[in-house]
Amino acid sequence: MSNRIGVYICHCGTNIAKKVDCAAVARFAGGLRDVVVARDYQFMCSDPGQDLIINDIRNLGLSRVVVASCSPRLHEKTFQKALARAGLNPYLLQHTCIREHCSWVTEDPGEATAKARMLVAAAVDRVDRHGELFSREVDVLPDVMVVGAGIAGIQAALDIAKSGHRVHLVEKGPSIGGHMAQFDKTFPTLDCAACISTPKMVAVAQEPNIHLMTCAEVVEVSGFVGNYQARVRLNPRYVDTEKCTGCGTCLEKCPTKVSSEFEEGLGTRKAIYRNSPQAVPNTPVIDPLHCKKITKNKCGACEKFCPTGAIDYHQVERFVDLEVGSIVLATGYDTLDPTPLTEYGFGRYPEVYTALQFERLNNATGPTQGRIVMKDGRSPESVAVIHCVGSRDKNYHEYCSRTCCMYALKYDHLLKDKVGHHVRVTNFYIDMRCFGKGYEEFYERVQQEGVTFIRGRPAEVTDRAIRPEEEGKLVVVAEDTLSGLPVRVPVDMVILCTAMEARQGASEVARVFGVAQGQDGFFLEEHPKLGPVSTATDGVFLAGTCQGPKDIPDAVAHASGGAAQALALAARGRVAISPTTSWINPEICVGCRVCVGLCAYSAIEFDERRKVAVVNEAMCKGCGSCAGYCPSGAAQIKHFNEPQVFAELEGLLMDLERPGAVRVPVEDGDQGPLPDEHPARESVTN
Amino acid sequence: MDAQATQADAGRRRDAQTAPSVAFEPTIVAFVCNWCTYTAADLAGTSRMIQKPNLRLVRMMCTGMVDPKYVIKALLSGADAVLISGCHPGDCHYINGNYKARRRVKLLKEILPQFGVDTRRVRLTWVGASEGNEFAATVNSLVEEIRELGPIETRGLKAL
Ligand SMILES: Cc1cc2nc3c(=O)[nH]c(=O)nc-3n(C[C@H](O)[C@H](O)[C@H](O)COP(=O)(O)OP(=O)(O)OC[C@H]3O[C@@H](n4cnc5c(N)ncnc54)[C@H](O)[C@@H]3O)c2cc1C
Ligand code: SF4
Ligand code: SF4
Numbered sequence: 062m063s064n065r066i067g068v069y070i071c072h073c074g075t076n077i078a079k080k081v082d083c084a085a086v087a088r089f090a091g092g093l094r095d096v097v098v099a100r101d102y103q104f105m106c107s108d109p110g111q112d113l114i115i116n117d118i119r120n121l122g123l124s125r126v127v128v129a130s131c132s133p134r135l136h137e138k139t140f141q142k143a144l145a146r147a148g149l150n151p152y153l154l155q156h157t158c159i160r161e162h163c164s165w166v167t168e169d170p171g172e173a174t175a176k177a178r179m180l181v182a183a184a185v186d187r188v189d190r191h192g193e194l195f196s197r198e199v200d201v202l203p204d205v206m207v208v209g210a211g212i213a214g215i216q217a218a219l220d221i222a223k224s225g226h227r228v229h230l231v232e233k234g235p236s237i238g239g240h241m242a243q244f245d246k247t248f249p250t251l252d253c254a255a256c257i258s259t260p261k262m263v264a265v266a267q268e269p270n271i272h273l274m275t276c277a278e279v280v281e282v283s284g285f286v287g288n289y290q291a292r293v294r295l296n297p298r299y300v301d302t303e304k305c306t307g308c309g310t311c312l313e314k315c316p317t318k319v320s321s322e323f324e325e326g327l328g329t330r331k332a333i334y335r336n337s338p339q340a341v342p343n344t345p346v347i348d349p350l351h352c353k354k355i356t357k358n359k360c361g362a363c364e365k366f367c368p369t370g371a372i373d374y375h376q377v378e379r380f381v382d383l384e385v386g387s388i389v390l391a392t393g394y395d396t397l398d399p400t401p402l403t404e405y406g407f408g409r410y411p412e413v414y415t416a417l418q419f420e421r422l423n424n425a426t427g428p429t430q431g432r433i434v435m436k437d438g439r440s441p442e443s444v445a446v447i448h449c450v451g452s453r454d455k456n457y458h459e460y461c462s463r464t465c466c467m468y469a470l471k472y473d474h475l476l477k478d479k480v481g482h483h484v485r486v487t488n489f490y491i492d493m494r495c496f497g498k499g500y501e502e503f504y505e506r507v508q509q510e511g512v513t514f515i516r517g518r519p520a521e522v523t524d525r526a527i528r529p530e531e532e533g534k535l536v537v538v539a540e541d542t543l544s545g546l547p548v549r550v551p552v553d554m555v556i557l558c559t560a561m562e563a564r565q566g567a568s569e570v571a572r573v574f575g576v577a578q579g580q581d582g583f584f585l586e587e588h589p590k591l592g593p594v595s596t597a598t599d600g601v602f603l604a605g606t607c608q609g610p611k612d613i614p615d616a617v618a619h620a621s622g623g624a625a626q627a628l629a630l631a632a633r634g635r636v637a638i639s640p641t642t643s644w645i646n647p648e649i650c651v652g653c654r655v656c657v658g659l660c661a662y663s664a665i666e667f668d669e670r671r672k673v674a675v676v677n678e679a680m681c682k683g684c685g686s687c688a689g690y691c692p693s694g695a696a697q698i699k700h701f702n703e704p705q706v707f708a709e710l711e712g713l714l715m716d717l718e719r720p721g722a723v724r725v726p727v728e729d730g731d732q733g734p735l736p737d738e739h740p741a742r743e744s745v746t747n
Numbered sequence: 748m749d750a751q752a753t754q755a756d757a758g759r760r761r762d763a764q765t766a767p768s769v770a771f772e773p774t775i776v777a778f779v780c781n782w783c784t785y786t787a788a789d790l791a792g793t794s795r796m797i798q799k800p801n802l803r804l805v806r807m808m809c810t811g812m813v814d815p816k817y818v819i820k821a822l823l824s825g826a827d828a829v830l831i832s833g834c835h836p837g838d839c840h841y842i843n844g845n846y847k848a849r850r851r852v853k854l855l856k857e858i859l860p861q862f863g864v865d866t867r868r869v870r871l872t873w874v875g876a877s878e879g880n881e882f883a884a885t886v887n888s889l890v891e892e893i894r895e896l897g898p899i900e901t902r903g904l905k906a907l
């Protein structure tokens with residue numbers, strides 16, 4: 062029995078209808094083989110639009126449906142569900158895109174309509190070959206893994222733990238908190254970073270549902286949504302966390318001093334260290350590259366003085382295997398190293414600082430106990446703050462880092478507040494972007510504090526004085542683009558607002574977790590607007606700045622979003638797995654075994670008895686590597702099999718092969734008002 | 748509008764065949780992977796990046812799924828060129844399907860001359876999900892190139 066196909070052309074308001082003559086396309090579709098009804102409607106995705114399909118399935122006995130509208134990436138699921146509601150298997154739908162790939166990008170309406178016709182013809186021919194498919198439901202493991210314990214990872218872990226689900230929180234560093242732990246004050250409220258983040262960090266340590274692992278990295282992930290297996294490497298800390306009381310005696314006794322990463326190179330730490338006295342966990346860690354006991358078998362002071370015998374120089378890495386239902390990635394960002402921008406003299410002039418260095422300079426637990434002073438101990442009389450260093454710059458990062466304008470204002474205020482009102486602070490900016498809640502107000506306030514703003518990207522920072530007042534100073538050379546005049550501003554200190562960028566090693570993390578990176582290196586979300594926390598990999602979600610530059614409020618909101626997604630999976634406890642896997646027809650398979658080696662997921666086994674290859678559907682992801690190669694054509698992907706693709710091609714190119722079929726039935730005038738539509742525009746052609 | 752539309756589809760091909768003075772408009776089939784290039788095509792659309800209408804997309808889950816038979820079928824059905832486009836090396840949603848596609852396209856290009864088909868009619872590119880601009884540029888440059896190349900050599904062979 063031949064199929065009864067219904068075709069629905071969406072106007073999408075004017076998005077499609079402005080270019081594509083939807084009524085003409087519907088009339089054309091009405092003339093295609095097996096099409097019993099073809100309609101055009103303003104918004105197919107709306108309730109009345111979906112009802113149109115549902116009613117036709119019920120009243121006209123449709124067995125296949127084609128919807129031509131926006132991208133199937135947006136609404137294929139919507140229409141599949143509509144089919145299901147009408148009792149038709151969702152895979153009997155073909156959704157084709159006449160908006161993103163047609164009406165929005167084609168200049169000429171005639172051409173757009175012609176293209177839409179062929180896309181619809183392809184869908185009609187293809188859907189004829191569709192078959193019923195049934196998705197499997199599998200259980201979702203209740204635990205969740207959160208990777209990275211900056212403020213975003215912390216927020217996600219706490220949200221999930223609160224619901225009663227267990228969270229494995231994996232942090233690469235020796236303690237949690239990420240970048241926020243380096244700050245003293247945060248914009249725009251200027252509340253103390255430690256006061257708001259320390260309670261959260263302590264809550265993480267005390268929450269029974271959170272299993273915190275520090276000095277830890279995920280090295281391998283396998284499985285699929287609901288059922289991920291992850292292998293975590295625990296790097297040796299050389300201090301037994303169970304025995305250590307955090308007294309800090311070892312930190313005093315260790316004789317080896319090393320430049321501190323946490324202090325951004327402005328201060329030193331010992332070979333056994335912790336980032337701050339409030340570090341969570343506050344167990345110190347030994348840096349094996351510098352510890353004299355580990356490198357040369359000398360010293361051993363910390364072991365000698367530790368009152369609880371917690372030091373263990375022989376610790377080795379261990380592995381922990383976890384089983385989780387979903388994963389939240391919160392691996393954060395790095396800041397750009399400004400050394401390559403030689404014009405700003407970072408590394409050459411001691412008084413040129415990065416923003417993170419300035420955060421430490423201003424921090425009560427930092428190298429200067431929070432006094433903003435120069436390397437010689439004097440307070441700066443004048444400071445230049447250079448915005449957008451490496452941001453909005455084709456040579457480095459094209460994007461805006463979103464936080465620099467605001468933390469620059471924070472520095473303006475802190476300088477005036479801490480060093481004194483007399484300090485001359487000059488900002489060099491391109492545009493001020495103060496878009497968040499309370500941000501514009503903060504900008505107003507700082508302007509009133511007597512801070513100077515010069516619009517222009519400085520050409521250089523130099524110590525070559527050409528005027529007496531420039532002697533012994535750093536001179537910022539720029540053009541004030543508002544007045545068009547060149548300026549030279551002599552200052553004692555320069556702060557570079559360096560760009561936020563994707564973390565070093567992000568590509569390795571992307572590989573392990575199977576997520577994609579955008580052009581800028583940050584992890585790619587599923588949809589820039591409607592799917593900002595999910596990724597193309599089901600069950601892997603994003604939180605915070607690993608997805609793109611964000612300030613703390615946005616990172617926290619994003620993280621709560623990621624946590625909610627993970628919880629939604631865990632709460633339902635079941636997830637549908639796509640049935641579009643490979644199937645190897647044992648009648649056709651010649652047993653060459655090529656596919657076995659091609660499958661990246663080891664989903665194909667060879668049945669020695671029958672001498673054929675067999676797909677394990679639970680492991681198959683439906684990539685089609687086997688089907689694309691199988692020399693006998695035995696391996697086929699369900700929903701993407703050869704008859705389906707061939708049929709699609711025949712429809713797609715029907716104007717070339719059978720030019721007659723394109724004729725539009727011009728006599729068709731019954732454009733009755735919707736929805737009391739006549740049933741079919743029974744085949745007019747051939 | 749209707750009349751105009753009718754003219755456009757039937758007319759385009761006819762012009763090319765009956766009136767060689769009118770510029771030839773190629774028809775190109777593109778097999779693109781769902782995760783990268785299809786997404787890029789969506790993005791190009793959302794960003795309203797005007798493209799020549801000659802390209803018709805076929806969505807595949809991965810370029811590794813593109814059986815060389817599909818390409819040959821498209822060419823023998825009258826397409827003047829085939830574009831295969833997926834994720835950048837290393838970015839394939841299925842780990843390495845695109846490497847497999849690359850190998851297959853290489854082999855395919857070796858046999859195309861036996862069908863009398865110019866190898867430039869099959870192109871493999873990588874266009875990542877965020878590269879809408881790259882997608883539009885690829886479409887427009889490919890259309891130009893195939894327009895220069897002229898209609899597919901097998902056009903006359905009805906028996907195929
Ligand atoms: C100079 C400067 C000043 C700023 N000031 C402010 C301010 O005043 N107010 C404000 O709202 N915002 C401010 N911001 C922005 C703020 O820093 C971020 O919004 C926030 O820190 C982002 O948190 P996060 O958790 O996403 O990332 P991060 O803080 O970077 O945390 C990521 C965590 O993941 C861990 N990690 C990384 N890779 C792995 C891995 N592979 N496995 C396991 N763990 C991993 C890291 O060790 C780290 O602990 C400022 C930014 C800068 C650069
Ligand atoms: S490639 Fe095809 S024929 Fe060869 S073993 Fe796999 S399914 Fe069988
Ligand atoms: S479709 Fe991909 S994952 Fe599935 S069996 Fe074939 S090669 Fe393996």
Ligand code: FES
Pocket residue numbers: 780781782783784808809810811832833834838839840841843844845
């Ligand atoms: S998924 Fe894009 S090439 Fe494999």
